[in-house]
Amino acid sequence: MLARARPRLLFARNFLANPRRVGSVIPSSPRLVKRLLGHTDWQKIRVAVEYGPGTGCVTRALLARLGPDARLFAFEINGQFVDYLRREITDPRLTVVAASAETVGAALAAAGIDHADIAVSSLPFSIMPVAVRQAIVHATADILAPGARLVGYQYSTTWLRELRHVFRHVTVQLEPRNWPPAFVFTARRD
16 A cells, blocks of 8 residues: 555655646546557557656556557656656666657657657646747657657646647547546647
């Protein structure tokens, strides 16, 4: 029980210290994670990127779905979360990048990778400065393979505008069984 409580306490502490960076007091619910990751053939994914892994709720679910030869690059700017992820998730397919999602192109290039097959975001876009969220959306579109998707969730539909400026195909679903209820966005690259 203590092992399960530890990441939740770390998450809550970081939210209270800086709610504009963490975005929620508790990690995503299993139902939200299932909706977020549910419409992907994970065995076809070779390179995945994740933004805002926090304490690894979505990260663990991604690793459980990815094939044995896949790679996951998780971008996190909170140093406590970076340390926690590196210590607690020792899967060799995972690379925790201590940098903003805006740097996704440079980080993949440094690893000899030219594109990602999917991007998964837990970032609080709706409370970020507009210029930052636009930079992240454009950087993501630049690294996604043709037909690849960006999936993410938010607690409002503010992010929809930026997504539609960059991606032609965007869908939104509501996941009411999360606290708070969340919108799941899927944007596909042409």
